[in-house]
Amino acid sequence: MSGSPLRLAVIVSSIREGRLGPTVGTWFAGLAKERADMVVDVMDLADHPLPPVLSATPSEEAQEILSAVTPRLDEADAFVVVTPEYNHSYPASLKTLIDWHYAQWQAKPVGFVSYGGLSGGLRAVEHLRPVFAELHTVTVREVVSLHTAWEQFDEDGQMKNESGAVAAKTLLDQLAWWGNALRDARAKAPYGD
Template sequence: MDITNAVQATVSAAPLTLAVVVASDREGRFAPVITDWFRSRLAEREDFTVTVVDLAEVDLPTSLSYRPSPAVSAELAKVAPVLEAADAFVVVTPEYNHSFPASLKNLIDRHYTEWQAKPVGFVSYGGISGGLRAVEQLRQVYAEMHAVTVRDTVSFHHAHGLFDEDGRHKDPAGAEGAAKALLDQLGWWGRALKDAKSVRPYGA
């Protein structure tokens, strides 16, 4: 194996840095239950290292400015480096009024290159649709960010009834299978894009 192939093999073998974005910032949200369950799935894998961006802990104002105030800049400094360092993303999102939370759109719109040429997966929850209408809109938004959304999702329909009072899924087999499919696809795309960018920067 020559030096180039050895370097590429090392890049391929290294765990991917995965940023889990928790979209809801509402008081009384169900997001922690879904996020904790998903993180339990990630704990069983060795191909990802995980960081969490919880939008309930980031105070980004809703108005956008080309010249952010020092306060806004300080809040952006909490999340921008995490997004930049990530090789892949999973967005944990509810569905609000057939769409996704404004807090998530705010985060997306304040960043650009941080999303580029990286894969994005979705874990959604809601009522009868399981949050899938929010996911379909997010696919369009992330396409504009030059991100690649993976096909398979994890969706929880009537989510509140699926977990017990301790946050354990009552019948986890189907959801665990969906999570494995999502993470397998995310890993493939994450590794493929990371390897490609190590040879040629995106857009070059």
């Protein structure tokens, strides 16, 4: 099992008009796709507007929307959340995605690519760590944090300097290690809480 590429879901979490998320997500996913040890699935939450009201029995409409998202989370061996920082935290669209799911996150690693102003989105990441801990995930230590992110990319969506790529490689290396270790562990014994 550990010889096959990891299935990495890159989740672009912002759904705001004029958002930078797709630029950041495309840049990061491009770096991940260069690796032979990962297969990348980019999930833009703007393309999947999840129902804001959670229910034990989702409506037919909610089930249809979730059917485009849930299997992709299920199949993933690892996740990278691309998140801005809104009001010192992360977007409501991301919390909605997280809360609609439970088992899909368990015993899998999560990495973060954050962006924003001077803080580079790090406060959003710090809010996400305990949320994902509650879901029995492993959050990797390294973070790609893009400070004053709108200045980091040119008009073609390319990063202007190499520092982001160096940080992304470190994050992806840690994610690969945890992803393989946890995938092998889940194959040996189902995870139970």
